[in-house]
Amino acid sequence: MGATYIYSGLTISSFSSCQPSEYYPVPSAADAVKDLEIKDGLEKGSWKIGDLKMQSGLQYAQPSTQKGRTDVNSVTNWNVPLVWAGTFDPVVIDAIYKKMDPRVAVVVFAVGKYTRFLKGFLESGEKYFLVDFRVTYYIFTDDEQQVPRIEMGKGRKISVVTIPSAKRWQEVVLGRMKWATITIDKQIRNEADYLFMMDVDSLFHNPVGGESLSRLSAVLHRGYYKNTHRDAFPYERRSTSRAYIPAGEGDYYYTAAVWGGYLEDMYKLVKYCYVQSEEDAKNRIEAVWQEESHLNKYLLYNKPTKVLSPEYLWSDYDAIPADIQVIRISQVVKNYKEVRPNGGH
Numbered sequence: 001m002g003a004t005y006i007y008s009g010l011t012i013s014s015f016s017s018c019q020p021s022e023y024y025p026v027p028s029a030a031d032a033v034k035d036l037e038i039k040d041g042l043e044k045g046s047w048k049i050g051d052l053k054m055q056s057g058l059q060y061a062q063p064s065t066q067k068g069r070t071d072v073n074s075v076t077n078w079n080v081p082l083v084w085a086g087t088f089d090p091v092v093i094d095a096i097y098k099k100m101d102p103r104v105a106v107v108v109f110a111v112g113k114y115t116r117f118l119k120g121f122l123e124s125g126e127k128y129f130l131v132d133f134r135v136t137y138y139i140f141t142d143d144e145q146q147v148p149r150i151e152m153g154k155g156r157k158i159s160v161v162t163i164p165s166a167k168r169w170q171e172v173v174l175g176r177m178k179w180a181t182i183t184i185d186k187q188i189r190n191e192a193d194y195l196f197m198m199d200v201d202s203l204f205h206n207p208v209g210g211e212s213l214s215r216l217s218a219v220l221h222r223g224y225y226k227n228t229h230r231d232a233f234p235y236e237r238r239s240t241s242r243a244y245i246p247a248g249e250g251d252y253y254y255t256a257a258v259w260g261g262y263l264e265d266m267y268k269l270v271k272y273c274y275v276q277s278e279e280d281a282k283n284r285i286e287a288v289w290q291e292e293s294h295l296n297k298y299l300l301y302n303k304p305t306k307v308l309s310p311e312y313l314w315s316d317y318d319a320i321p322a323d324i325q326v327i328r329i330s331q332v333v334k335n336y337k338e339v340r341p342n343g344g345h
């Protein structure tokens, strides 16, 4: 695939995203560590956080201090919301966030055969994802021709970023951190207030609205949210990896398939995952669940400001338990062996 990526005015052609970064004019892990301390908050003059304002005259049910979900916990032990259907009123929360009119970036990778998932992802996103908000889908792909033409809502668009093909699926999932870091730096920072990272092999089935927005929102992994002891979470357990979490520690296990937050907070976290995985690569180790392992380590020591229930990323592989009242996004069934460049698990 004749992939071309333009960075700082230089054109780089057809290389694998797992090549050592010093060969190319992209930030090395060492450079990235140096400026890991990034500007806090948003650009001067842009949209501002913190005014939870609503227009007068909006009709909605009166909130109660007594009634709510009793079958699940809806607050973490660091006192931020744990979001389930029934813990918020979409009419209220969407009205508050829409008033701020934020620009939302969705970073999604479709490399190799994964381009086949774009149509469903985008079409269902247009139906359910932050409807009436300003959304740009940044599609990172090695084959621009495969990006489908989709009818987009007002204020919504697609921006294609061409990246190299890969020989291993692990390269793609980890490469996401590198390419997202570079592209946020170069482009997205000037175009968005919030940023979501998402897996493309998923469909929206129900609304994902303003309740998903916060400084840093992470989704509970459907496989470990209920009765799993923290020592059984699939954290990286080898102390030689930068993603290492020792036994006896841990809050939750979060998925890397959907995460989002303020642009600058997400940049910091994406870059962290990139830098940590580069450090691991130098030490000839790859974290057990790639960027998901680094993400989980970061979120253990830098708590998210919202935790979203597995409604925000279920899987078509799994039966739906009673506490999941709404499936908002679900990972589709795929033939791993067929769809991945190096097959299987």
Ligand code: UD2
Pocket (backbone or CB within 6 Å): 108, 109, 110, 111, 112, 113, 114, 168, 169, 172, 173, 198, 199, 200, 201, 255, 256, 257, 258, 289, 290, 291, 292, 331, 339, 340, 341
């Ligand atoms: C899990 C996580 C995923 C990531 C991965 C790391 C879930 C639902 N997803 O997904 O977020 O942490 O484990 O092991 O728990 N991709 C391509 N081309 C490829 C391979 C991957 O574009 O050849 C992109 C694509 O956007 C895909 C994503 O990377 O959705 C994740 O890859 P996957 O779906 O193969 O990984 P999976 O299902 O094991």
